Amino acid sequence: MQYRRFKNSNLETSVVGLGGWPMGRGQYGSFDENEVIKAVHKALDLGVTLFDTAQIYGWGAGDWKLTDEVKVEIETAFAEE
Numbered sequence: 001m002q003y004r005r006f007k008n009s010n011l012e013t014s015v016v017g018l019g020g021w022p023m024g025r026g027q028y029g030s031f032d033e034n035e036v037i038k039a040v041h042k043a044l045d046l047g048v049t050l051f052d053t054a055q056i057y058g059w060g061a062g063d064w065k066l067t068d069e070v071k072v073e074i075e076t077a078f079a080e081e
Contacts, residue, residue: 001014001015001016001046001047001048002014002015002016003015003049012049013049013050014047014048014049014050015050016046016048016050017048017050017051017052018039018040018043018048018050018051018052019052020051020052020053020054020057020062020063020065020066021052021057021062023036023053023057023061023062023065023066033065036065037065040065040066051066053066
């Protein structure tokens with residue numbers, strides 16, 4: 001896995017990320033929550049450290065899955081434009 005630093009910070013992240021929008025309830029229909037958990041663990045095993053999620057994704061379901069079920073520590077970075 002390749003990693004890069006965010007501009008003007010010491011925060012380093014993988015160049016490949018996992019998007020959390022499909023983890024949200026409602027937007028994509030039904031899905032197997034166990035498959036979501038397995039996908040996140042596979043991403044971690046492959047060295048992914050960038051997880052894109054937001055409270056709006058599935059009314060918070062994506063955040064909840066990452067933080068509560070999977071126990072991923074999420075750091076929030078704000079880049080200056």
